[in-house]
Amino acid sequence: MTGDLRLAWQLVRGSGRREGWRVALTGVGALLATGLALAAVAVVSLRGRRPVPFANGLLDRPGERQGIVVGLLLLLVPAFGFLGQCARIGAVHRDRRLARLRLAGASPGQVRRIAAAETGLTCLAGSALAAACCAVLVRTRWPDAPATAWAGFAVVLLAVPALGALVSVLALRRVVASPLGTVRRVRPRGRAVPVFLAVLLLSVAVAGLSYAVTHDGRSPGGPGSSPALVLPLVVPAGALVLWLAGATARLTGRVLAGRTDRPAVLIAAERLREDPWAQARTHAAVLLATVAGTAFVGVREALLDSLPVANRSFYTTGIGLTTAAFGVALAITLSGLAVGTAESVAARRGGLAAQAAAGVPHQVLGRAMLLETALPLAPTVLVAGVAGMAIGSGYALVAGGGSLPWAALLVPVGVYACCLLAAATALPLLRRTAHPAELRHM
Numbered sequence: 098m099t100g101d102l103r104l105a106w107q108l109v110r111g112s113g114r115r116e117g118w119r120v121a122l123t124g125v126g127a128l129l130a131t132g133l134a135l136a137a138v139a140v141v142s143l144r145g146r147r148p149v150p151f152a153n154g155l156l157d158r159p160g161e162r163q164g165i166v167v168g169l170l171l172l173l174v175p176a177f178g179f180l181g182q183c184a185r186i187g188a189v190h191r192d193r194r195l196a197r198l199r200l201a202g203a204s205p206g207q208v209r210r211i212a213a214a215e216t217g218l219t220c221l222a223g224s225a226l227a228a229a230c231c232a233v234l235v236r237t238r239w240p241d242a243p244a245t246a247w248a249g250f251a252v253v254l255l256a257v258p259a260l261g262a263l264v265s266v267l268a269l270r271r272v273v274a275s276p277l278g279t280v281r282r283v284r285p286r287g288r289a290v291p292v293f294l295a296v297l298l299l300s301v302a303v304a305g306l307s308y309a310v311t312h313d314g315r316s317p318g319g320p321g322s323s324p325a326l327v328l329p330l331v332v333p334a335g336a337l338v339l340w341l342a343g344a345t346a347r348l349t350g351r352v353l354a355g356r357t358d359r360p361a362v363l364i365a366a367e368r369l370r371e372d373p374w375a376q377a378r379t380h381a382a383v384l385l386a387t388v389a390g391t392a393f394v395g396v397r398e399a400l401l402d403s404l405p406v407a408n409r410s411f412y413t414t415g416i417g418l419t420t421a422a423f424g425v426a427l428a429i430t431l432s433g434l435a436v437g438t439a440e441s442v443a444a445r446r447g448g449l450a451a452q453a454a455a456g457v458p459h460q461v462l463g464r465a466m467l468l469e470t471a472l473p474l475a476p477t478v479l480v481a482g483v484a485g486m487a488i489g490s491g492y493a494l495v496a497g498g499g500s501l502p503w504a505a506l507l508v509p510v511g512v513y514a515c516c517l518l519a520a521a522t523a524l525p526l527l528r529r530t531a532h533p534a535e536l537r538h539m
Contacts, residue, residue, distance in 0.1 A: 102214050119186035120219050122436060123261070126183050127223030129429070130176040131257045135231045137169040138249035142242065155415050164415075168422045175382050175429040181264045182379060182433040184216055186440050213262040220261030228254045342380035346473035347373035353472065361461045364452075365468035373473075376437045380474060382430040387481035387512050388488075390423050395489015395502035427512065431519040438470065438523040446530045454533035462531050463524050470520040474513060482509030 140162050143149065149156035156162055198208055228250060235242050235250075350369030357363055368375075397416055442449070449462060489505050 102218075106218060119183060122183040122186065123180060123216060123219045124223035124226075126176060126180040127220035127257055127261050128227045130173060130180065130261075131224040131227035131253060132231070133169050133172050133176060134253040134257060135227065135250055137166050138253055139231075139235070139239075139242075139246060140166050140169070142246035142249065144243075155411065155418070161415070165418070168419065172422060172426055172429075175386075175426050175433065177260065177264055178378055178382050179429050179433040179436070180220070180261050182436045182440070184261075184264060186436065186443070209266060213266050216264075217258045217262035220258040224254050224257045338384050339377055339381040342384060342473070342477060343374045343377035345477050346377065346380070349473045349476075360457070361464035361468060362472075364461070364465035365472060368465070368469055369473060375441055376434070376470070379430065379434045379437045380477065382433065383474065383512065383516060384477055384481045386423070386427050386430050387478055387509050388485040390427065390512065391482050391485025391505045391508040392488035392492075393419065393423060394505035394508055395486065396492045398502045398504065399489075399493040427515070431515055434470070434516055435519040435522045438466070438520045439526055441469075442466065442523050442527050442530055449527070449531040450533060453531040459528055459531060463527055466523065466527055467517060467520055471517060474516055478509050478513045478516075482506065485509070 140156065143156060143162060156165070198211070231250060235246070239246075346369045350366045350371075350373060353362055353366035354370055357366065397420070400412070400416060452462060453459070485508065486502075486505050490501050493502055
């Protein structure tokens with residue numbers, strides 16, 4: 098084990114320019130996830146009713162604190178999704194590099210441990226930076242922080258790198274490097290349900306442990322209102338949306354592959370039919386953000402219309418923080434989409450160079466790359482927007498609103514446009530990659 102860690106450290110230190118991007122982005126993702134988790138621990142550590150000089154009294158009572166903890170826990174979902182996308186940067190190149198270790202006598206399990214330790218060390222650096230900033234802030238603004246808060250901070254500091262390494266292993270579980278340096282993608286069948294049940298049981302266990310540690314018996318609402326119970330609810334919803342994203346991409350590719358003669362559409366359709374799950378994780382996060390954002394805009398309008406004049410700043414602060422949380426979640430999701438698109442281009446550099454050498458114009462390849470994002474997202478974002486609109490409109494009608502929140506319809510349109518812009522950030526990389534000269538390096 099010590100030798101594996103030492104070798105992983107040497108690989109991190111000797112990272113080239115391409116690997117440097119992966120290390121930097123992974124560290125940023127770990128820093129973000131650690132910051133969100135530390136904030137949740139700090140809010141949970143506020144026991145009982147006490148004045149907090151922040152957010153216009155929004156943290157003074159346990160009920161409002163639970164809502165804030167739920168929001169922070171939900172923000173961890175796109176943060177770890179972003180970590181998974183970063184772990185896939187240069188996956189094929191990294192596996193070919195690790196294949197040399199197989200030739201030197203390393204076992205497949207040892208190679209996986211080295212890859213996990215490599216990601217874990219990077220996540221540890223980001224988590225340590227976030228923890229150091231949090232320690233300074235807590236010492237300055239909260240000098241009487243209880244020992245349980247510091248213990249929670251220490252657990253987060255160790256848990257985020259471990260989870261980052263686990264996410265890395267899961268993201269690369271289907272890429273197996275042979276001792277000869279060739280890479281094959283293994284798609285095991287019949288394991289989706291057992292894996293899903295195992296993750297669900299693990300999330301329930303973690304939620305139960307978190308509830309036992311954080312619930313003090315004085316919080317209103319009983320056990321059903323505990324923020325710890327959010328995790329087992331998010332897992333099945335995320336799995337369903339993930340399946341929907343992948344199934345839609347596969348169906349879109351199959352339908353368009355036999356009904357079009359346009360080169361860009363045909364290339365995108367064949368790519369979607371060949372690997373519909375390439376960006377399904379990011380697309381699933383986009384759909385969740387679309388449903389939640391559209392519903393929230395409708396709920397927000399109804400709330401603003403019904404706010405009392407007295408203590409109005411208390412409610413507007415909560416609505417503003419929720420809006421900021423949705424903005425952060427969307428920014429993380431779009432960053433993951435941009436990283437996933439760039440990784441898809443880098444992984445297909447050989448095929449793209451061959452197409453360019455065969456005479457396919459760069460404009461056609463660029464349109465095909467954008468269509469890989471635009472085609473499967475169009476129907477799913479539409480359905481997500483309708484679902485969010487139904488939720489927001491239902492709340493507005495129950496709350497006695499006089500009109501439907503039509504402004505909520507702008508959310509799916511804006512999300513779809515932002516997704517196309519995020520995918521377009523990979524166009525410069527495509528122009529450098531899709532060049533016949535790249536065939537010399539294959």
